[in-house]
Amino acid sequence: MRLVIIGGGIAGVTAAEEVRKLDSDAEITILSEEFHPLYSRVLLPHFIKGKVSRERVFLKKPEWYSEKNIDWQPGVVVKSIDTNNKFVHTSEEREIEYDKLLIVTGCDVRTIGEDGSNVSYWRTLDDTDHLLKLIASNPAKATVFGGGFMACEYVNAFAHHGVSTSVLTRGPWFWSKILSKESGTLINAHLAARGVDVTPNATEPTVMDDNTIFGIGIGIHPELSLMRDAGIEVNEGVKTNEYLETNVPDVYAAGDVAEFMDVTAGRQRVVGNYMNAQMQGRAVAKIICGEKVRFELVSSYATNALGLEIIFIGDTDRNAADSVEVQGSAREGAVSERFFRGGKLVGAVLINKNLERKVITDEIRGS
Amino acid sequence: MKLRVLVDPDLCIGAASCVTIMPETFQMNGENKAFVLDHGKEPGGSSYERWIEVSDAEKETVILAAQSCPTLAVFIFDEAGVQLYPEL
Ligand SMILES: Cc1cc2nc3c(=O)[nH]c(=O)nc-3n(C[C@H](O)[C@H](O)[C@H](O)COP(=O)(O)OP(=O)(O)OC[C@H]3O[C@@H](n4cnc5c(N)ncnc54)[C@H](O)[C@@H]3O)c2cc1C
Ligand code: SF4
Numbered sequence: 001m002r003l004v005i006i007g008g009g010i011a012g013v014t015a016a017e018e019v020r021k022l023d024s025d026a027e028i029t030i031l032s033e034e035f036h037p038l039y040s041r042v043l044l045p046h047f048i049k050g051k052v053s054r055e056r057v058f059l060k061k062p063e064w065y066s067e068k069n070i071d072w073q074p075g076v077v078v079k080s081i082d083t084n085n086k087f088v089h090t091s092e093e094r095e096i097e098y099d100k101l102l103i104v105t106g107c108d109v110r111t112i113g114e115d116g117s118n119v120s121y122w123r124t125l126d127d128t129d130h131l132l133k134l135i136a137s138n139p140a141k142a143t144v145f146g147g148g149f150m151a152c153e154y155v156n157a158f159a160h161h162g163v164s165t166s167v168l169t170r171g172p173w174f175w176s177k178i179l180s181k182e183s184g185t186l187i188n189a190h191l192a193a194r195g196v197d198v199t200p201n202a203t204e205p206t207v208m209d210d211n212t213i214f215g216i217g218i219g220i221h222p223e224l225s226l227m228r229d230a231g232i233e234v235n236e237g238v239k240t241n242e243y244l245e246t247n248v249p250d251v252y253a254a255g256d257v258a259e260f261m262d263v264t265a266g267r268q269r270v271v272g273n274y275m276n277a278q279m280q281g282r283a284v285a286k287i288i289c290g291e292k293v294r295f296e297l298v299s300s301y302a303t304n305a306l307g308l309e310i311i312f313i314g315d316t317d318r319n320a321a322d323s324v325e326v327q328g329s330a331r332e333g334a335v336s337e338r339f340f341r342g343g344k345l346v347g348a349v350l351i352n353k354n355l356e357r358k359v360i361t362d363e364i365r366g367s
Numbered sequence: 368m369k370l371r372v373l374v375d376p377d378l379c380i381g382a383a384s385c386v387t388i389m390p391e392t393f394q395m396n397g398e399n400k401a402f403v404l405d406h407g408k409e410p411g412g413s414s415y416e417r418w419i420e421v422s423d424a425e426k427e428t429v430i431l432a433a434q435s436c437p438t439l440a441v442f443i444f445d446e447a448g449v450q451l452y453p454e455l
Contacts, residue, residue, distance in 0.1 A: 010437075040437050040438065040439070041437075042380065042382070042437035042438055043437065043438055043439070046378065046438060051377065051378065052378070052438075052439075056439065059439075274382060274384070274437040275382060275383070275384045275387065275435075275437075278384065278435060278437075279387075297387070300382070300383055301382075302380060302381035302382055302383065302399060303380075304380070304399075309381070309398075309399045311381065311399065354381070354395065354396075354397055354398070354399040355397050357383070357395055357399075358394070358395065361383075
């Protein structure tokens with residue numbers, strides 16, 4: 001079997017590693033736009049804060065790929081896919097044939113209209129090196145634009161380095177498509193008490209060269225034209241069933257780019273977290289090797305805003321929920337929100353209520 | 368065989384991947400950090416570190432759990448003190 005994997009992030013490399021365990025003869029190729037061997041994006045905030053060294057963010061060494069007989073091609077971008085003749089066309093004008101194709105291209109950051117050397121986005125190790133340089137240049141202050149996971153990471157990173165920070169959120173509060181006003185108020189109050197003011201309903205900041213760092217964290221989106229042009233069905237991500245199979249035979253998708261049938265939520269959805277990407281990499285490897293087990297996982301994303309623990313579990317899209325039950329309050333310093341659909345608990349957010357995590361995860365899973 | 372399993376609470380971000388893979392060895396505490404259990408039990412009280420007796424299959428699973436940690440916060444040592452994961 002010739003397996004071609006587009007994307008060398010955690011989903012892609014985990015899939016390659018698992019396929020190698022199951023099939024010693026498979027010809028495995030990873031085409032990866034980034035030049036680095038696999039590293040953990042989740043370790044990048046630890047690296048910024050000096051908790052780990054730069055070399056500790058890597059999960060694989062360059063020689064690992066050849067030891068596992070995996071043809072890793074860093075710096076190679078797939079430009080088009082021909083699903084009829086089963087090959088991909090690369091930035092180096094090569095055609096690589098496949099029997100099975102795995103799409104694990106992740107997401108790109110959303111950008112603002114203006115740019116400048118003091119503007120930071122945060123997705124890659126190279127972005128992290130740039131951010132460290134900006135912090136080292138002794139900035140007067142930092143402006144964070146956005147109200148999601150990366151905005152939180154920026155706030156934590158700047159606080160760690162003693163850079164005075166303010167936040168502009170596009171919505172009325174942090175994660176306003178998920179959280180109620182009560183949670184939004186709790187997060188803003190927590191940040192304000194630690195010297196970080198949050199301005200709601202803000203428009204794009206004007207980037208000025210006044211010794212300010214602009215940390216832009218307004219979300220991520222998958223680049224889908226490559227798949228759309230190849231006749232692979234896309235919507236918010238690459239559509240798959242619960243076996244991570246796309247509408248085209250022998251083409252699979254996993255990780256941040258996949259809009260998969262989440263059986264625990266009862267609908268197709270995109271999930272952007274590490275646990276999901278890694279477990280899907282493992283699951284899709286089995287499926288590619290003929291072990292047809294459906295993918296089933298209640299994944300979560302735990303973050304923290306200057307010490308306030310916030311945990312997102314399962315399907316927390318407010319628009320897709322029939323009802324949301326809010327318990328606790330900003331005054332009490334802890335809020336939980338439960339998302340129901342079809343009479344079933346499908347997701348939850350816990351703010352400073354860590355101990356409820358297990359019970360809720362079990363209930364969503366139905367165990 | 369015996370393994371020493373350790374979670375560094377300073378590196379752990381509460382992603383719970385380890386718990387998903389091996390709940391009998393890892394659970395989350397009130398600080399949203401993973402702690403280590405011995406086959407679901409906590410002799411001597413809650414701890415981030417313990418020696419546990421494991422079968423070959425359990426050893427494989429505990430290493431898989433450690434590999435799943437996005438911040439490499441789970442450390443595994445053998446009886447001779449050799450660090451099995453993360454590889455140095
Ligand atoms: C700073 C930061 C902190 C994070 N913290 C957390 C956290 O605390 N908890 C958590 O759960 N998640 C966290 N995440 C999210 C987590 O890292 C992602 O969910 C995960 O990395 C997704 O893995 P993936 O393999 O699907 O995609 P990616 O890791 O994005 O990998 C996709 C790869 O494919 C490449 N690619 C794209 N198109 C092509 C093409 N046409 N040809 C070749 N290559 C291509 C890309 O360059 C990229 O390298 C964090 C992310 C960041 C950036
Ligand atoms: S997987 Fe790692 S970060 Fe997540 S809970 Fe376990 S030890 Fe902590």
